[in-house]
Amino acid sequence: MASETVEYQIDATFIDDNDSWAIIEPLWWTVSIYDGEKKYEQDLSKYSKSQRLVFACHWYMSEVNNGGHDQFYYNSTGIVWRDAIECFDAIGATEISEIIKSSATRLGGSPSLDRNERNEVLEKIEPKFDDLDDRFYKLESQIDIEKLIKVFISKRKSDFVFNGKVLKP
Template sequence: MNTEEIPSYWDVLEPVWGKADIHKTPDIFLTQFKQLPQAVGDLYAAHWLVSEVVNGAFPQFFSNSTGVLAPEALTALRRIGLDDAAEITEACMTFFGEEYPRDRDTRANMIDWVWGENLSEDDEYNLDILLDLSGQFLDALGKDLQAFNLAADAYALRYLNSL
């Protein structure tokens, strides 16, 4: 790739897409993820987090198999330079206690109350917090994800220039 062209972070992700399977067990995911170059893994994790929160807020991210990579996504946002988004992600992860559960069934049992029809007052309060944090997260990523895309593209370019 001509380094004078500004690549999209997707240029770094596309060749390795699917190399870290979020749909398998946490151990399989982590083994595969650790084989990716650090910058590629960071972009992979950040992309999944952002895509899920844009599509359905933090509850969707945590409920789906993508939630397995929350700790990696948190680290990725910091490395990419999106500290505000990282802090918001970290605040959301506290809903799961001190040790974040990578197992999807465990997370689902802890968060599936958000999909209930008759939420308790406490559940409604907690859902409002998660949805508010989702909005703050999206604001931190900028209109039409501009801040995310610029930061991720710049991070990808630094990675490509280091090869």
């Protein structure tokens, strides 16, 4: 399958009319979580702090919903753990940020942003996350996280404006 160039015009109207996934779509195609912290930071430098936080929030939710905190930390997505905490605090979902903090504590308090190093710790201490997974799933069913994210975005629309072309693999 060939790559294609996609032009995005994310303005105030687009932000009002679309969900948070669509609003941060350019990040999905241009920010690598797979190539280490330096590349991750370099890719994110083109975007606002607000975009970065929502991106992390979505990665966290996607991974935990797919395979729990084990999967979140085992996969490359573990690189976003600090930003995910900050995002959930910023949107007012502090219970979820507390879950992430608890999961980080079970990995020594400050999990490495390097996937291989995180995996070594995971294999060495074999933390159990089932209770945290269950707490997250319960909270997610009680809280409209998308609504909280959209309120966060609507208060910072200029942080989410994006006009440009992105190479979509």
